[in-house]
Amino acid sequence: MSVPILIPHASGTNRDLEAAQAIELAGGTPTIAHINELRSGSVRIADHAAILLPGGFSYGDALGAGGRLALELRTWFADELAAAAEASRPMLGICNGFQVLVKAGLLPGPMGEPRSVTLTENAEGRFECRWVTLQVEPSCRSGWLGAVGGTTIRCPIAHGEGRVAVSDDTTAARLEDGLVAFRYLADGARPTSDDPVVAGGAYPANPNGSVNDIAGICDDTGTIVGLMPHPEDHVLDWQRPSGPEGGSGLPLFEALVAAAR
Amino acid sequence: MTVRIDVTAPDDPRGGSVVANARLVGVDGLTSCRVTRVHHVDGSLSPDELDRLCREVLIDPVVDEAVIDGVTPAQGRVVEVALMPGATDPDARELERAAANLGLPEIRVVTARRYDLIGDLSDTDVATLTRRLLANDTIEISTEGELPAEFAGAAAADVRVDDVPLAELSDDDLLRLSKDRVLSLDLTEMQAIQAHFAAEGRPPSDAELETLAQTWSEHCVHKTFRARITLTHTSSDGEVTVSFHDGLLPALREVTEELDPPWLRSAFVDDAGIVAFDDHHDVAFKVETHNHPSALEPFGGANTGVGGVVRDVIGVSARPIACTDVLCFGPADLPDDELPTGVLHPRRIRDGVVAGIGDYGNKLGLPTVNGSVLYDPGYVGNPLVYCGALGILPHGSHPTEPQVGDRIISLGGRVGRDGIHGATFSSAGMDASTVDHVGSAVQIGDPITEKGLIEVIERARDAKLYNAITDCGAGGFSSSVGEMGEDLGVEVDLSVVPLKYPGLQPWEIWISEAQERIVIAVPPAKLEALQALCDAWDVEVTDLGRFTGDQRLVVRHGDTGVVDMPMAFLHDGIPRQELVGAWADPAPVEVTTPVPTAAQVLQLLAHPNVASKEDIIRRYDHEVRGGTVVRPYVGPEADGPADAAVLKPLGTEGHKAVVLSNGICPSVGRHDPRAMALLAMDEAVRNLVAVGGDPDQVAVLDNFCWGDPTKPDRLGSLVRAVQGCTDGARAYRMPFISGKDSLFNEFDGEAIPGTLLISALGLVPDLRRAVDSAGMQIGDDLWLVGANEGALGGSLASDLFDLGATRVPTPLDDPLPRYRAIHAVICDGKVTAAHDCSEGGLAVAVSEMAIAARLGVSVVVPLDGLDPFTALVNEAPGRLVLSVAPEHRDAVGAFLGDHGRRIGEVTAGDDIVFHLLDPARGEDSNLEPIRIPLADAVSASTHGPSGPTRGATA
Incomplete structure (x- = not known):
């Protein structure tokens, strides 16, 4: 059975094609749709079993990364996104997509x-x-991510505004209560380790200075997940350079497709 | 009413970078710097609406502080900087659009930056920081204190087309007119125009004169490369040869036509060269230069350089898939008192150029995968910025024939006064007053608009919506429409062109090089489909006019005539130049070489031209599109330099991949420009073969950056370099498929070293067999392919250790057999790592492999009849180091035959060891070996000559 997965495209989105490739390899059926098509109703969010917001520089990241597209989601698609979340349709934001979800207030929500x-x-x-x-x-509370809980992924980052920052300790504590979805590990950490060595804030293992080595988070329901690195750029063996070990990003997309099925 | 909104992130790291850079420009008193984003919002927003705009869009509640309708209280000395009115300002545009999103009344916005400089600063310090770090007065205005808001384009002016009387002008008057209007036309050209309009019995309009200047500019028509040239060549023993050259460009084309391989799809005729990739796809490749704009405004110059070359690839209906960049700067540590007036410091140029390339490529979603960075005092006044782009298109999908009746459609950006006279400005030398005359030639790019063009053109191509396409670059519409309509004739109405702001005169609209535009020829029946496509992707469409069939260029602005000329005069009326060149080979110099030491090897590794460029490379996205197989830096710590980039185009089947490499050696060219061309071609092939590329299917691009070709010494070396190119193309059976010349690279009459970049495009038959310089294993044999040669002219060692060598390495006569042998071994899966010998010779090649793999190595440096120093550091062509598992020793020996020999092994140790032989006593006589701890080599490569404490880069 086909699992239709929506990949929205705004001006400046650029990792949509790789995201679509990852979804296809994971068994899903991707549809890349421009925001204008979603607005006009020629493509409907409701017709899709999951949403993947891809990377890029939506609207050139003017006024802060993801901010303009976040505004469009809030002003044009709030009801449809709420309905998707209500129906537990998983949503994944990668890099700019993560920035958009955070700036829109959907993560952590x-x-x-x-x-x-x-x-x-x-x-x-x-x-x-x-x-x-x-x-x-x-320990992440996201149900659909649970299928791959504990696994390590080796993949690239490519961003200028990827530092996770919080306003206070209360928020940091709230994230640590099951909302942290991905953490940067120290280089060379073994994928089989029961006790992974986190980056400990050290550059470059934690490449952007994110608080508590957080690379991605989820919302309270665990339906919506976002991360800065690009697992969609490591779904084929030959994409991985020599260097520290670490798994493919494909299982993450397989978990997304499985949850959407 | 205009309201000011200040937004500051107190922990914004850009403040720290200003402090770090302040020390580099000699201001030590700056202790901290607070950066504020300033927005001037003009409109009738209520306080509630303003608050909503700020909350929803402008202010991040987690990190930002803001002052709404007021000015941030000063925390120190305050400097404010804004773009000149009318420059591309995406933040302002997106804030205007955000207000519309929110359903607020229409607003107009301009933005600025504010710096609160805290510390013990004199007036001079503040002035220095402003001039050297914070603002660039080519495109920005700045002041100490508060800068008032300035909105672009006041009132619409009356449309004016002025005649420019030529009939009565003397030769001196003609030349003065050419200079005053930045036409860059010489006397014979001005006379040809004078004669043409005398015969017509009327004066030219301003737009007609400008059109001719654009179309006839060196930049657009390559008049030097089409000129008849007489070359006087004096050899080092005084023998004089005079030769006649009937055009340099025809000579390059001729060798391509002669080679004519079956995989060649298109060479020289279009915006980019095209070769076959597989049964379904072709790849297009182009490299451009953007030197003069980058000298004046490094960020914007490099930014629009990338934008321009990417449009060249779009202009052959290809989807861009990768970028390359090769950069030549003055020394980054140039003392301030050696900096000529009117020149930005090389460090600032470098930082701006790198940021500009990263900004554009990253935002387009293109991996920047191959390049190099050279530092040389010859580039202080005139840096070089080569930008390349690779694209992919289905075979046979690029239409090239406009039809009578087709509409002339412009897609993309709006037209402003920025970018006037770029083509003619780049066809003249520079001096301290250049900024005052041609500041308008420099622009800042808007990659998101260009990204829309990429998406729309790919779909329009697949739907067959257009009959012809071209980039709108140098010369603006005057060049793109003028060239596209050369055979048919065109009629254009400029009054429909969307402007960034009112007030442009017709000639300005016609020649403005405003960025991010593509022109296509569309049959009227397909306009509706095109409009729907462009609406869906937010791309602006303008119907400029039609292809007429009357072979005339007719331009109107509404009812006002602007241009009416026969295409024949525009394209064929330019007089062919007759030029003279002279070249004298330098006298040979007897070179005394030192005893080789570990310290010398570390010095070579730390030289800025060899040391790691990771700081720069990591600012470019080299992963986007998920197709990067061999990256710019490789190995467990990702800090070993790769020889070439290997890319698997997204959406193609199988395991075939593209390889991109380059060769550049201007130091050789100082002594022998012909050899420079041959050695640069060898370097490009070497690099390509090292990662698994097939030497029998390589296409190359030439990019010549030279001084003023009207001076015989400059032209003489240029002709010699072209001779090297044609000789090399035959020897390597490598056709040139496209190229570019950028001449007049001079500052105050001082020319850059003539610099030829060879960019190579090839194929890796199976990406699973691709190798890099880091893959070797403990116990592997190390093999050297090729022989040493004693000539050290142009070598890094000669430069670094002041040897004064002038004789350069001998180019290879018959290079293909060795490269085929290496390729066969790699394809057979026998090679674990490969790296070429270039700057620093075997010493650097072996050390870089050890650094990349983080393994020890031990090699015996073969003498080949030389002294040990020369054997270690010479830069003879055709040499690579391969690592091979010992069980394959016999097989590899059989593959390589006489081309290769085993020189050592990969060890479990922590040292790089070079065993040296005594020439007096032969092969079994060891001198004291050079032993370099791997950690020292890594440190030299990472931190450069001044060690780990070198200043921060920003």
Whole structure:
């Protein structure tokens, strides 16, 4: 049975094709649709079993990464997104998609409350592209992510505004209560380890200075998940360079498709 | 009413980067810097609406502080910087659109940056920081204190087309007119125009004169490369040869036509060269230069350089899939008192150029995968920025024939006064006053608009909506429409062109090089489908006019005539130049070489041209599109330089991959420009073969950056370099498929070293067999392919250790057999790592492999009749180091035959060891070996000459 998965495209989106490739390899049926098509109703969010917001620079990341597309989601698609969440349709945001979900207030949510989490300038103060190791946090409350809980993924980051920042300790504690979905591991951490060595804030294993090595988070329901690194760029064996071990990103997409099925 | 909104993120790391860079420009008193984003919002928003705009869009509640309708209280000395009115300002545009999203009344926005400089600063310090770090007065305005908001384009002006009387002008008057209007036309060209309009019995309009200047500019028509040239060549023993050259461009084309391999799809005729990839797809490749704009405004110059070359690839109906960049700067540590007036410091140029390339490529979603960075005092006044782009298209999908009646459709960006005279400006030398005259030629790009063009053109191509396509680049519409309509003739109405702001005169609209535009020829029946497609992707469509069939260029602005000329005069009326060149080979110099030491090898590794460029490379996304097989840096720590990039185009079947490499050696060209061309071609092939590329299917691009070709010494070396290119194309059976010349790279009459970039495009038959410089295993044999040669002219060692060598390495006569042998071994899966010998010779090649793999190595440096120093550091062509498991020793020996020999092994140790032989005593006589701890080599490569404490880069 086909599992239709929506990949929205806004001006400046650019990792939609790789995201679609990953979904296909994972057994899903991707549809890339421009925001204008979603607005006009020629493509409907409701017709899809899951949503994957891909990477890129929506609207050039003017006024802060993802902010403009986040505004469009809030002003044009709030009801449809709420309905999708209500129906437990999984939603995954990668890189710019993660930034959009955070800026829209969907992560960690709920939308409409004052935001206490953001993604901002890397601590190094510049765009950076490098491979990192991350672990799917075993204690994450996301149901669909549970299928891959504890696994490590080796994949690249490519961003300038990927630092997870929180307004206060209460928010940090709230995230640690099951909302952390991915964490950066120290380089060379073994995928089989029961006790992974986290990056401990050290550059470059934690490439952007994110609080508590957080690479991705989920919302209270666990339906919506976002992360900065690009697991869709490591779904084929030959994509992985030599260097530290770490698994493919494909199981993550397989979990998404399985949950959407 | 205009309201000011200040937004600050107190922990914004850009403040720290200003402090770090302040020390580099000699301001030590700056202790901290707070960066504020300033927005001037003009409109009739109520306080509630303003608050909503700020909350929903402008202010991040987690990290930002804001002052709404007021000014941030000063925390120190305050400097404010804004773009000149009318420059591309995406933040302002997106804020305007966000207000519309929210259903607020229409607003107009301009933005600025504010710096609160805290510390013990004199007036001079503040002025220095402003000039050197914070603002660029080519495109920005700045002041100490608060900068008032300035909105672009006041009132619409009356449309004016002025005649430019030529009939009475003397030769001096003609030349003055050419200079005053930045036409860059010489006397014979001005006279040809004078004669044409005398015969017509009327003066040209301003737009007609400008059209001719654009179309006849060096940049657009390559007049030097089409000129008849007489070359006087004096050999080092005084023998004089005079030769006649009937056009350099025809010579390059001729060798391509002669080779004519079956996989060649299109060479020289279009915006980019095209070769076959597989049964279904072709790949298109182009490399451009953007030197003069980058000298004046490094970020914007490099930014629009990438944008321009990507449009070249779109202009052959290809989807861009990768970028390359090769950069030449003055020394980053140039003392301030050696910096000429009117020149930005090389460090600032480098940082701006790198940021500009990263910004555009990253935002387009294109991996920037191959390049190099050279530092040389010859580039202080005139840096070089080569930008390349690769694209993919279904075979046979690129239409090239407009039809009578087709509409002339412009897609993409709006037209402003920015980017006037880029083509003619780049066809003249620079000096300290250049900024005052041609600041308008420099622009900032808007990659998101270009991204829309990529999406729309790919779909329009697949739906067969257009009959012809071209990039709108240098010369603007005057060049793109003028070229597209060369055979048929066109009629255009400029009054329909969307402008960024009112007030442009017709000639300005016609020649503006405003970025992010593509022109296509569309049959009227397909306009509706095109419009629907462009609406869906938010791309603006303008119907400029039609192809007429009367072979005339007719331009109107509403009812006002602007241009009316025969295409024949525009395209064939330019007089062919007659030029003279002279070249004298340098006298040979007897070189005394030192005893080789570990310290020398570390110095070579730490030289800025060899040391790691990871700082730069990591600012480019080299992973997007998920097709990168061999990355710019490889190995367990991802810090070993790769020889070439291997890419698997997304959406293609099987395991075939593309390989991109380059060769550049301007130091050789100082002594022998012909050899430079041959050695650069060898370097490009070497690099390509090292990662698994097939030497029998390589296409190359030439990019010549030279000084003023009207000076015989510059032209002489250029002709010699072209001779090297044609000789090399035959020797390597490698056709040139496209190229570019950028001449007049001079500052105050001082030319850059003539610099030829060879960019190579090839194929890896099976990406699973691709190798890099890091894959070797403990116990592997190390093999050297090729022989050493004593000539050190142009080598890094000669430069670094002041040897003064002038004789350069001998180019290879018959290079293909060795490269085929290496390729066969790699395809057979026998090679674990490969790396070419270039700058620093075997010493650097072996050390870089050890660094990349983080393994020890031990090699015996073969003498080949030389002294040990020369054997270790010479840069003879055709050499690679391969690592091979010992069980394959016999098989590899059989493959390589006389081309290769075993020189050592990969060890479990922590040292790089070079065993040296005594020339007096022969092969079994060991001198004291050079032993370099791997950690020292890594440190030299990572931190460069001044060690780990070198200043921060930002």
